[in-house]
Amino acid sequence: MHRQLTLVAAPPPEAAAAVLTTVWPALLRSLDGDGPLAVLPAGTGPADAARAVLRPDQPLEPGTDLVVVTSGSTGTGKGVLLTAAALRASAAATADRLGGPGSWLLALPTSAIGGLQVLVRTALAGREPAVLGRGESLATAAARLPAGDRHYVALVPTQLRRYLAEEPAALATFDAVLIGGAATDPALLAAARAAGVRVRTAYGMSETASGCVYDGVPLAGVSVRVADGIEVSGPVLASGYRLDPAGTAAAFRDGWFRTRDAGTLDDAGRLTVHGRLDDVVISGGVNVSPAAVEAALREHPSVADAVVTGLPDPEWGQRVVAAVVAAPGARPDLAELRPWVSARLGAAAAPRALTLLDAVPTLHTGKPDRRAVQRTLGESQ
Template sequence: MSRLRLVPGTPDGVLAALAGVLDGSGTPFAPVPSDPAAAARVHAAAQPDEPVEDGCAVVLTTSGSSGEPKGVLLSRDALIASATATHARLGGPGQWLLPMKPYFVGGLQILTRSLVAGTTPVLLDDSFTAAARRMTGGRRYTAMVPTQLARYLETDRDALRSFDAIIIGGASTPEPLKLRAADAGVTAIPAYGMTETGSGCVYGGVPLDGTAVDLDDGRILIKGSTLFSGYRLRPELTAEVLRDGWFRTQDRGELVDGRLRVVGRVDDVVISGGVNVTLTTVQARLLEHPRVEDAVVLGAPDAEWGTRVVAFVVVEPGGDDLGRDEVRDWVSQTLPRTWAPQEVNGLQALPMLASGKVDRQRLLEGVR
């Protein structure tokens, strides 16, 4: 077994290390962000002083949005399979613009696709429009999180329209945002996937070639060539989620006309006062409020309720915060009163991780 090499989590650092593991000349590596706290999480998850598991090319650290970060083992074959299947779905290889951090799987796979396609990735080191203008021709692709798409629809709409496809991942894409992109003539394709699946493996509800999706009592199961090999030095956790070739995700879904629809996480259903409450359903109702710009609903430990339902709400610019009673009344118009949040927190913006996901841990720390 070889040792794990730590490399700078910069586009140049990751690209060079990726080129080595893809052509067989390099050694397994883990990209390290410059932020000290993020770097410490990588060290804890990657454990560079220990030998690397056989077949590993890259160790990526999960974002830890709702739990302990883990080191995810990705093989050379999984990386290439993901890139190849993505190009096949999008219409062929092309040039990629990188607007994401390369030490997360979404950014890393943009660089992998570039290497597989034999094209030079374009870095976002100025405005999105200026970066798009540096694309050299042929098919043009990029990938980003929903927050970036919403921002660029306001500031760089023409540049967005110049791409053959824009993969949207890292978090659920709200329906209003999908409609805004479609109305603007932007080809935005919502993707479902995670670090353990080598980035997005289901595009627009349809699995990529080589990927299969199934459900086990509503839990999403994934099987295919892009799957990770396991968790770094965590064989017990690996055995828990990888069974007979299937990865048991923490997400719930349903199949509608053969397409996967993600409806929330397994832990999105909490028991509050003896009542089962689906947090994502409450969250979706809040997002229907005409003054709500963004919202997330979480469960927090509570001595009286067991788990209390807590809403974090961002209102439209210039608007007054929504009071607890107003929020509860709005939710109760279409959902059981027992589902209405017991606590409402108004925020200027939801805290986000570098991966583009809501920092749930930070939100819950503020209410405990």
């Protein structure tokens, strides 16, 4: 008899505490093998897109306990098939790396692997989760964590940037602040550490049951190699993609997952991630890394955040364009940002167009919605 997938809707941000009565008990059943689960993102549009990927009317692949729909920030989302064993292996290795089990503050959406793994780590530690409410201060939420225990929180870089500006003392109370979900600027990490924040970087994805490489070092049981791109093996790996045998065969081979990320390993086996293999703007025959341009822009005192992409150009092939969020009281323009980037990365990397945003749009995972930004930039040119 085929097992059927159970769908649970993630509470909207304004009702985040409802995670405790909806997603949390369903996840516990999933970890016990009693109820295969998928958590739909909040909002009708994202939830409908996730259902189209999940197709709950179809039989579930054997051995699956959790299906996570990827964000699809640069393409169509996929349903990642995870076993309870992979989730537990990731949680156990994370606890070991961070210094032992502890209490976690949930500050990420539970429709994505980052938030779901916070709950798995909490369950494995025998604790109850605390949930950061929308508009609630970090300090207030952290005060609900039990005294005398180790305290942990997982954030995406945008959240780290905000809380470092608004509540650095609260951030510094955590035994570890785990940063994943997107590349983190070295300048931001340095600022956090200078403020006493015990920040740890995590590299991973839904297909590796969340972070599998911390501060460049693979978790216990995880192996990493670099061929055409970064490849990962170990007990944390997913078993494939929902109703996509061709995609599964292409990405999972001989016990290794091909990430499509570029990276290098040093002589000590420490991994440095350089971004997506296909995330490059070719302008005038020069390869430009959008991530590098974003990092340079964020270092400018007038810029709070930035997203960079390429648009078609009849002369250059592609032109580098940027959407930026201004720092308080500032109004950056191309006249000051172009030479700033050019001095650091070369003339080809300097943006040729600029759009100001009130905030960077995000996907349900908390990552920047690059396709939405690209549409905005295209419409403004």
